[in-house]
Amino acid sequence: MILELKDICKDYIQGKMIVPVLKDVMFSMNEGEYVAIMGPSGSGKTTLMNIVGCLDKLTSGSFFLDGQDMSKCTDNQMSDIRLQKIGFVFQNFQLMPKESALENVALPLTYAGIPKKERKERAMEALSRVGLADRVNFKPTQLSGGQKQRVAIARAIVNRPKILLADEPTGALDSKSGEQVMELFQSLNDEGVSILMITHAPDIAEYAQRVVEIRDGILKEREAQTDR
């Protein structure tokens, strides 16, 4: 099991009101699985992603990531887990605008304390993996949307994470670039990387092996998608 969530509740406090966002969510994911979470905005899917990504703490329930209990982690431990086990892909890429593609990809390695020479090698390797070996010294402003997202994916995989978390990875892309990104996800998954992806587009969700739907903070498995 790469992910194991039991009775997860998450409340937000808004003024004096307690707003429940996640209600007794049960979810688990095997290693090497490729899962899509679908839901309309406000359904709680981003909150779930934040909890799985160790960016947010849960109100109650238990959460194990790669066998490790996450409910009692300190800030620094959560940082280290994000660094070592999780790769993030965001809708709006979140690249450093003034840094080259290579420097953007190498960023997590600096936090891992890897020496400069090895950082460069591994960042090169990750960039060639996403097909951008000829764009290493380009700044994000010189890259197309699809290329930017592939740089972001290279950054997400450079630390060889256990799981890739993607929040609307194709949301800001045209359909052709989106397709390329999905193909890249597919091949990464084939290599054994677990992928959890949020999307509201059904055609994107179809790339996943399994789709779960979230609505008003309640998670439901969707059984229909079996043709992939």
Add this chain to the structure above:
Amino acid sequence: MLENVRLSFQGIWSHKMRSFLTMLGVIIGIAAIIAIVSTIKGTNEQIKQNLIGAGNNNVSVTLKQGDGDYWMDGGLPAGVAQFTEEQKQRIRDLNTISNVSFYNSRAYVDGITYGNNKLSGGKVYGVDNAYLSTCGYVVSAGRGFLDDDFGKYRKVAVLDRVASEALFQGKNALGSTIEISGEPFTVVGLIEKADSFQPVINSLQDYQTYHQEEYGSVLIPDTTWPVVYNFDEPQNATVSAKSTEDMSDAGKQAAEIMNEAITDSGSDMKYQAEDLLKKAQDLQALSSSTNSLLLWVASISLLVGGIGVMNIMLVSVTERTSEIGLKKAIGARKNKILAQFLTEAAVLTSIGGVIGVITGIILAKVISKVSGTLVAISVPAIIASVVFSIVIGIIFGMLPSIKAANLNPIDALRHE
């Protein structure tokens, strides 16, 4: 760390105008401090030079009675012995001293005449053969003293410029005979100071402090001293210290040995070194204390500069919220974010510090040109200024950096 410094330069460079304006407070503060410190140091150097004379590290060790000079007419007072050759040698051997001369002397002498001309208020010295070199005299005409002058008790005299002017009024003095207390002496040489150092006098106060009246000096061999004066008289000494810093020690050590000649412990007689270094330091302390007030004012401008840095760093943190969010999301610990922003603040202020030091040096040179005072650039002050500006960056960068480090990555990522 190096990575952070590189990022800082990048960040500062991409906001050139803003960074420069932010630095301005630090630049002005540091420049003011450097200019003030240089002026203080220059003034101190000036005081020292005025009192001590450039490169001439002489200390007189003289016999005092109570608080005043002992009046040598009285001969050797009770309880005071002549120096033994062994004592003199020990003073010569002191490692702070390069040269020593022992001499007899008379001040305010009226009995020196050449025909109808008279030297009033002059000094007569009965000197040993080290005197001319120790006191920095060179022979400008005729000769100095020879060993035979001492050994054969020759009645010869050497005059300085003031004395020869008074007695000969421009006529040739060499070979002429002058009378000292009625005894005839032949003038064999004229001397003058090797370096004619004139104190720099900018004010009436300086004039009163540094101006020395010259009454003229007549030098004769110490062996002929008893012909004119008493047979037994105490001697004084002039010691040349090896360096200006050694002056106090050289004077004290010599005086200590010379005081062995005072055998009567109840006597109020004492050899004492004229401590010019100490006197210079006292004057320096006085001038420094007035200037240190200015330093406080300059420090306030640094404080204001620091607040400017804090302000702009807070803006920078807000602007870069999503960058901070991303860095935290991909696994940067709090302290990494903290270090990044602290480094940026420190780099910003240290660049300001360096520019400030350069501006301050230029300012000091301008002050020196305009006011005519000496300005000395202080290397320790430059190092301290740069270090201090880094410290300001760290102190005033602390609050914004903590704010950055504590940002919640979820909120920060959502920030556009």
